[in-house]
Amino acid sequence: MPMDLSKVPVFILCGGLGTRLKEETEFRPKPMVPIGPQPILWHIMRHYARYGFKRFVLCLGFKAEVIKQYFLHYYQMNSDFTVELATSNVTVESAGHNDDWHVTLAYTGELTMTGARIAKAAHRYLDGAEHFAVTYGDGVTNADLADEFTFHKKNGKIGTILAVNPPSRFGELKTDGDLVEQFAEKPEFQDKWINGGYFFFRRDFLKYVDTAESCVLERQPLAALARDRQLAMYKHDGFWAAMDTQRERDYLNELWAKGNAPWAINEARPEGSIVQT
Numbered sequence: 001m002p003m004d005l006s007k008v009p010v011f012i013l014c015g016g017l018g019t020r021l022k023e024e025t026e027f028r029p030k031p032m033v034p035i036g037p038q039p040i041l042w043h044i045m046r047h048y049a050r051y052g053f054k055r056f057v058l059c060l061g062f063k064a065e066v067i068k069q070y071f072l073h074y075y076q077m078n079s080d081f082t083v084e085l086a087t088s089n090v091t092v093e094s095a096g097h098n099d100d101w102h103v104t105l106a107y108t109g110e111l112t113m114t115g116a117r118i119a120k121a122a123h124r125y126l127d128g129a130e131h132f133a134v135t136y137g138d139g140v141t142n143a144d145l146a147d148e149f150t151f152h153k154k155n156g157k158i159g160t161i162l163a164v165n166p167p168s169r170f171g172e173l174k175t176d177g178d179l180v181e182q183f184a185e186k187p188e189f190q191d192k193w194i195n196g197g198y199f200f201f202r203r204d205f206l207k208y209v210d211t212a213e214s215c216v217l218e219r220q221p222l223a224a225l226a227r228d229r230q231l232a233m234y235k236h237d238g239f240w241a242a243m244d245t246q247r248e249r250d251y252l253n254e255l256w257a258k259g260n261a262p263w264a265i266n267e268a269r270p271e272g273s274i275v276q277t
Contacts, residue, residue: 003153005052005146009129011121012044013114014137015061021245029063031137032070033249036256039070040243041137047263049101051146053133057104057125059117068105115215122206134199134217139242140252140263143198148234152200158230159205159222164196164240193233196240239263 014031021030031041045056060067070077080093104125108117118134126132131153133145143162152160195218208221215221225231239262243249255261 005149006054007129008053008131008133008149009055009057009126010045010048010053010133010135011057011059011118012041012135012137013117014041014058014067015064015108015110015112015117016114016137017062021243021249028066029061029137030243032063032066033138033243035140035243035249035252035261040140040252041067043140043263044135044137045101045103046099047140047142048133048145049099051144053145054101056101057106057121058137059106059108059121061108061110061112061117064105064107071103071105074099109213112213113215114217115209115219115221116211116213118217119206119209119211119215122203123211126203126206130203132201132203134201136197136242138244139197139240140261141196141198141236141240142238142262143196143234143236143240145198148198148236149200151234152232155232157232158202158208158228159225160200160232160234161222162196162198162240163193163233163235165193165235165237166240193235196236197242 012031014029016030021033031044032039034040035043041058048054048056058067075095076090076092078097079095082091082093083089084091106121106125108120112120122132131149133149141162141164148160148162205221205225208224209215209217222231241248241252243252252261256264259265
């Protein structure tokens, strides 16, 4: 039976301190660091929406007020409007966007770890959904998220993780004694897969997380899910990048400025997609 992806909640982890990008996060949470004219959070949500996902729950913590203000004023700030100064009446002349997202801003604690943020927000806002998505507020990809969700449902496991095979951060040297035989600036680890941060879970996953602040998604919950053979891997060998450092921020901005941002130019299914289940 077809499933409307706009009904699948997407929980985005937006509450971390972002200490490795301190020059930016002194003033705003990392998901609000801009790539081009919009924060990286907007790029992530836009990519989900391209495949038909429109229900977002933002798990807030550090500097939550910055993200709340952004969405409170999103309509006006992305539209032309007229202000009557004598009355403060505002008339929107033309909407500058067509985003029909449903965005819930859920405060989940200042120092709460990732697993606990999911548990707290899901307890309040998962409602009756059988499946939900989870991602971080600092990574972009051109992965086909509708296809990953179809894989997740067909596989029948509790969880599915996007596995990526990125290039090394450092140059690889192949040597013969003291001689360099081959140099690769950014080699790919052909047989190595890492967590790409785009998950799908069945609601049964909530048994693996709890609301204690110390619950870290990437530790006991995912380790237990793998031990129970309930964590499937959806391999993606296309573009993926996380923004942990100033250098990575600059790299993403350079791609955007050149009109060569793979997460933005990927032509996918139109919004409002239906997947077969």
